[in-house]
Amino acid sequence: MTRIGILLSGRGSNFVAIAKAIQEKRLLGAEICVVLSNREDAPGLQAARELGLPAFDVPSAGRKRVEHDAEMVARLHQHGVDLVCLAGYMRLLSPAFVQAFPKRILNIHPSLLPAFPGLDAQQQALNYGAKVTGCTVHFVDEELDHGAIILQRVVAVEDGDDVDTLSARVLEQEHITYANAIQRVVSGRYELRGRRYLRKTERGLS
Numbered sequence: 001m002t003r004i005g006i007l008l009s010g011r012g013s014n015f016v017a018i019a020k021a022i023q024e025k026r027l028l029g030a031e032i033c034v035v036l037s038n039r040e041d042a043p044g045l046q047a048a049r050e051l052g053l054p055a056f057d058v059p060s061a062g063r064k065r066v067e068h069d070a071e072m073v074a075r076l077h078q079h080g081v082d083l084v085c086l087a088g089y090m091r092l093l094s095p096a097f098v099q100a101f102p103k104r105i106l107n108i109h110p111s112l113l114p115a116f117p118g119l120d121a122q123q124q125a126l127n128y129g130a131k132v133t134g135c136t137v138h139f140v141d142e143e144l145d146h147g148a149i150i151l152q153r154v155v156a157v158e159d160g161d162d163v164d165t166l167s168a169r170v171l172e173q174e175h176i177t178y179a180n181a182i183q184r185v186v187s188g189r190y191e192l193r194g195r196r197y198l199r200k201t202e203r204g205l206s
């Protein structure tokens with residue numbers, strides 16, 4: 001059983017979608033062991049408690065990144081976590097954090113990376129005039145929104161879209177895509193060749 005630790009800073013809808021996928025057996029071989037937030041007022045923490053999951057805030061305000069990250073890593077180890085899923089966690093991880101879980105940290109980003117990394121990705125797509133955007137689940141490395149891509153899903157940008165309508169359609173796809181990507185990683189049937197994530201099937205790599 002893969003032991004997942006969720007890190008979030010806000011709403012937590014991706015976390016809830018992952019929890020639901022596990023509960024409904026659409027995501028097998030994984031359980032959420034702990035939910036951590038750098039913000040004590042994160043609605044996602046409350047949602048975790050309502051689901052009966054261990055949920056803790058580890059405040060980051062006014063603390064050095066290395067110090068805060070060391071506490072996060074310690075908490076994850078305490079709960080026996082072997083896969084970390086960032087779900088709206090609004091902090092860049094320190095190299096020490098990334099190295100504590102090599103190729104075992106995932107993130108979801110609301111664009112088709114490498115387009116529009118960083119904040120307000122949906123607004124960036126609109127401003128750029130992109131006709132398609134989407135979401136990306138990727139391994140986390142030391143750079144922002146940068147590690148090897150596991151899965152992407154495309155969302156068309158409509159003429160009538162504003163940031164709210166576009167974000168809502170992207171979010172719908174995020175909820176499906178994150179659980180699917182976690183399932184792929186949990187299954188272990190893949191190989192990483194440089195930046196390329198390749199699925200292994202009975203007939204070899206696909």
Ligand code: GRF
Nearest residue numbers: 011012013014088108109110
């Ligand atoms: C999502 O759009 C995710 O892609 C981004 O932050 C947002 C978090 O939303 N990294 P939620 O907290 O999961 O609802």
